[in-house]
Amino acid sequence: MNNATSSPPAARGPADHEVRAQIVVAATEHFSQYGYEKTTVSDLAKAIGFSKAYIYKFFESKQAIGEMICSNCLREIEADIRAAVDGVDRPPEKLRRMFKAIVDSGLRLFFQDRKLYEIAISAASERWPSAIAHEECIRQMLLELLRQGRESGDFERKTPIDETAAAIYLVMHPYINPVILQLSSHYTGQAPAQLSGLVLRSLSP
Template identity: 40%
Template sequence: MDQEITIDVSGVSGQRGPADHKRRQQILQAADEHFRLYGYRKTTLADIAKAINLSTPYLYKFFDSKQAIGEAICSHCLGTILTEVEQSIAATRSPVEKMRRVFIGLESRGWRLLNEQRKMHDLVSASFEEGWGSLDRFKEAVFQIIRRIVVQGRESGEFERKTPLEETCRTIARMTELFFHPTLLEQAGKSQEEEAVAAANVVIRSLTA
């Protein structure tokens, strides 16, 4: 990291000891730097401990495994994506445009992560492969954003009201995964912005039919 930040570990599995302990943040800071330089899979607990002059067993006072550290940092990384999406949709009042910006924002941030922060992309990839809780919380947050937009659109009369709300929103949320899933982005090998816009337009047409 270029500067120190506080990584919120609330709700993250595998945490031990006081959540706001200064030493926890030092460990997370060291882990974040190692993950960015060498990757999550190549970094060991011994590497993290050595970076801040601690013994490896001491880390277990705060985390029950390397994955617990990885989940905390992954949760923070995914949280920054959500923040950017929220800021983008807050800039418009139109539910139609908000929905479009969700698709575009998730694709854009996922593509940037792959190209500009490859090691962090690999960390997110590990969360998909191993089914981490940080990923589940991210997906649920995306669903809640979409649900909020659909409700707003229905209340304003811009979106239809016939289809079940939960079913509609869950389906749309699953569609967005096509544009932030790390493996799919790698396989595509190029920006999927046009595809994200096209998918958003299909969703919008179905909502306004």
């Protein structure tokens, strides 16, 4: 599969500085307990034991810290999706697995840590770079899967592939976007199988 992935935003200070990682770990724990929206950089500095000015040497804002945490979570989701897709050979089954992994990974983040999920909601609502990169990663994975299906003869070739990928992405989008996912939780049990089945029938050559 395509190795596109969401990338963390650029941050201040040396990229490999252990203090940056320490801040991210502490911020993840703090946001998990108190929530992202209710926490200020001053709150975070006090909890970590650093000065606010020192934190700003590594991150230009609270959002920059949230971006790093969000990128870490989204990379886990992308890895889950890629592992599910790469675990089978035939493109139709890959597509079924992709639908299911998108839903399962989003729900895992949603239910395991509701307050960290708030960061993903902020990222999607405010169009943070990490959320945009994540969406592009999913699109590229989908596009590669469609190419494989066309090459194997499993998928039709008449429709422009970009148009096909865009349409399928719109079907997936309610389960990719955390804002919509929380409103669609009543349908997540049957949605992956039903939607992937419908899409696969439309892709039949």
